[in-house]
Amino acid sequence: MRISIVLAALLLLGSSVARAETGKASYYPGVGRSGEMTCAHRSRPFGSMVRVSFGNHSIQCRVNDRGPFIRGRIIDVSTAAARALGMMKAGVVRVSIE
Numbered sequence: 001m002r003i004s005i006v007l008a009a010l011l012l013l014g015s016s017v018a019r020a021e022t023g024k025a026s027y028y029p030g031v032g033r034s035g036e037m038t039c040a041h042r043s044r045p046f047g048s049m050v051r052v053s054f055g056n057h058s059i060q061c062r063v064n065d066r067g068p069f070i071r072g073r074i075i076d077v078s079t080a081a082a083r084a085l086g087m088m089k090a091g092v093v094r095v096s097i098e
Contacts, residue, residue, distance in 0.1 A: 023074035025052065025095040027087065030078025031065045037081040040067035041074075041097075052077060054085045054095045 032038045039061040044050060048063050052075065061081045068076040075097055077085065087093045 020096060020098040021074050022096045023094065024072055024092050025054070025075045025077060025087070025097075026068060026070070026073055026092045027077050027079055027082035028067075030080070032062075032078065035080045036078065037061040037084060038064045038078045039081060040065035040076040042066060042068075050075070050097050052081065052085065052095050052097050054087055054093050057085045059084045 028040070030036070030038050031040075037059055039050065039052065041050065041063045044063045046063055049060050050063060051058060051060050059081055061077060065076070068074075073092070075095065077087075079088075082088050085093075085095075
């Protein structure tokens with residue numbers, strides 16, 4: 001009985017824990033309203049919020065597109081999100097997302 005309760009709790013907790021990823025990010029004009037912080041991710045569900053961190057900056061953006069389709073990149077952020085992260089001059093930077 002106790003084992004099944006513990007297993008059920010672990011399954012529930014495991015499904016709600018966000019996956020963390022680290023890799024390269026780029027920016028693109030984005031799909032959405034002007035100034036909205038959105039992003040493109042290959043597998044995260046549309047509408048989900050991800051926290052993107054670069055250096056001392058961290059933002060939340062909404063997944064509303066698929067991509068990036070360039071090998072080695074894990075996320076594309078909108079221009080507004082890139083400005084907030086401070087990555088406009090670099091173009092492609094290493095970020096962590098969760």
